[in-house]
Amino acid sequence: METQNYKENRFYGRRKGKKLKASRVVLLEAFLPKVRLRSFGDGETVNPADEFSFSPNEVWLEVGFGGGEHLAEQSRRRPETGFIGAEVFVNGVTSLLAHLSGTEGKGNLAPENVGLADGRTDNVRVYDEDVRDLFPHFKDGSFDRIYVLFPDPWPKRKHWGRRFIGPKNLPVLSRLLKSGGELRVASDDMKYIRWSLEHLMKSQDFEWTAERADDWRKPPADWVPTRYEQKALAQGKKPVYLTFRRK
Ligand SMILES: C[S@@+](CC[C@H](N)C(=O)[O-])C[C@H]1O[C@@H](n2cnc3c(N)ncnc32)[C@H](O)[C@@H]1O
Numbered sequence: 001m002e003t004q005n006y007k008e009n010r011f012y013g014r015r016k017g018k019k020l021k022a023s024r025v026v027l028l029e030a031f032l033p034k035v036r037l038r039s040f041g042d043g044e045t046v047n048p049a050d051e052f053s054f055s056p057n058e059v060w061l062e063v064g065f066g067g068g069e070h071l072a073e074q075s076r077r078r079p080e081t082g083f084i085g086a087e088v089f090v091n092g093v094t095s096l097l098a099h100l101s102g103t104e105g106k107g108n109l110a111p112e113n114v115g116l117a118d119g120r121t122d123n124v125r126v127y128d129e130d131v132r133d134l135f136p137h138f139k140d141g142s143f144d145r146i147y148v149l150f151p152d153p154w155p156k157r158k159h160w161g162r163r164f165i166g167p168k169n170l171p172v173l174s175r176l177l178k179s180g181g182e183l184r185v186a187s188d189d190m191k192y193i194r195w196s197l198e199h200l201m202k203s204q205d206f207e208w209t210a211e212r213a214d215d216w217r218k219p220p221a222d223w224v225p226t227r228y229e230q231k232a233l234a235q236g237k238k239p240v241y242l243t244f245r246r247k
Contacts, residue, residue: 024094030111056082058144068096079121086131150228174205177246188232
């Protein structure tokens with residue numbers, strides 16, 4: 001098992017945005033503890049499927065879920081699948097919590113009444129810190145699918161080392177995916193797409209599933225739009241959707 005000192009994982013993005021509304025603070029204090037991934041001890045390794053109160057048919061990981069629109073909708077559509085979502089940006093975490101609790105746009109939340117929205121299964125575990133800190137705790141082949149959607153592009157050459165898809169994280173993502181599992185990456189930044197393709201094609205562990213241009217020009221059939229994707233589309237950009245299979 002690879003060991004990783006989490007202190008090496010310096011995070012360069014934003015942790016906080018504008019001041020949180022009172023209702024979002026209630027979600028953080030009263031609802032996050034109900035859906036938060038538990039903390040793992042030093043050297044503890046787990047199968048993430050065991051972190052749910054039911055036996056999930058598959059377990060999916062979403063890295064950097066942003067406002068959580070994708071994670072909330074995928075988990076609503078697939079109540080039998082377990083989802084682990086990681087996001088450092090606290091405003092994004094509260095946005096996901098609002099989706100999961102069905103309280104978007106509502107003020108005056110009573111802490112004692114905040115819970116999963118009606119009809120939702122308890123199939124999401126939230127990690128509100130750097131996902132790389134979690135990696136050493138997960139056993140090999142923990143996930144059926146990993147999403148990295150519209151990752152920060154870090155355009156300056158001196159910052160390329162911060163790009164999530166790259167030589168440091170790809171071997172870890174490969175270890176964490178089951179054989180036949182999928183890594184899904186999307187971006188509207190063509191330099192990042194070229195960079196990702198270069199690194200993924202170099203890896204012996206992944207194969208690109210695309211057979212024709214529409215397989216990467218159009219989103220996959222079970223796609224759920226994300227906030228950054230919507231922003232890109234509104235600006236006339238054309239995102240690229242990559243699906244790589246773990247061999
Ligand atoms: C450009 S945003 C995209 C958000 C969302 N996926 C979307 O498509 O709307 C990238 C997000 O990834 C998060 N992020 C980047 N590195 C991360 C890490 N190591 N662990 C957790 N979140 C991370 C950032 O905080 C940011 O919110």
